[in-house]
Amino acid sequence: MNWLCIAALNLALCIATGAFAAHGLKARLSAEHMAWWQTAVSYHTTHALGLLVVGLLLRxxxxxxxxxxxxxxxxxALLLQVGIVIFAGSLYAMALGAPRWFGAITPIGGLAFIAGWLWLAWAVSR
Structure with a gap:
């Protein structure tokens, strides 16, 4: 897979989701929903940058x-991407009105993030 391309697309999406919240959602979301959105953008950005680093290592x-x-x-790289989709995706969805129980899958994305970083540590330590 072309992880550099996927990382770049993720980073573009981070900018778009952040701007969308600041300009389109701020007046429509509660403080709690806005906090969920900002957490999603923050983790999405951090792990998209990590994915960029892994893509550079691969290249x-x-x-x-x-x-x-x-x-x-x-x-x-795959685990980081899965984490982005599940962790950030579930928070984006809840902020936009998905049922609160949807947040039960958010920790699965967090575990994917942890596993991705641990896998990277293992890969570069060999």
Whole structure:
């Protein structure tokens, strides 16, 4: 997969969702819903930047370290992307009116984030 492209698309989406909240949702959402949205944007941005770093490692690792395990980096990238979709996605959805119980899946995205970073640590430590 082209993780650099996916990271760039995620980062564009971060800017769009942040701007959408600031200009289109601020007057329509409660303080609690706005906080959910901002948390989603923050975690989305942080992990999209992480995905960019993993994508760069995948692109340039043969030149930097031929022994860096590509499958480990791919798994890390996939877990970060899954975390973005589940964690940030569930918070975006709840902020826009999804039932509150929908937040029960948010921690699954958080676990995917943790697993992605741990997988990256394992991959680069080998």
């Amino acid at each position: 340039f690792s043969p030149a930097l370290s031929p022994t860096l395990p590509t499958p480990g980096l791919q798994t890390s």
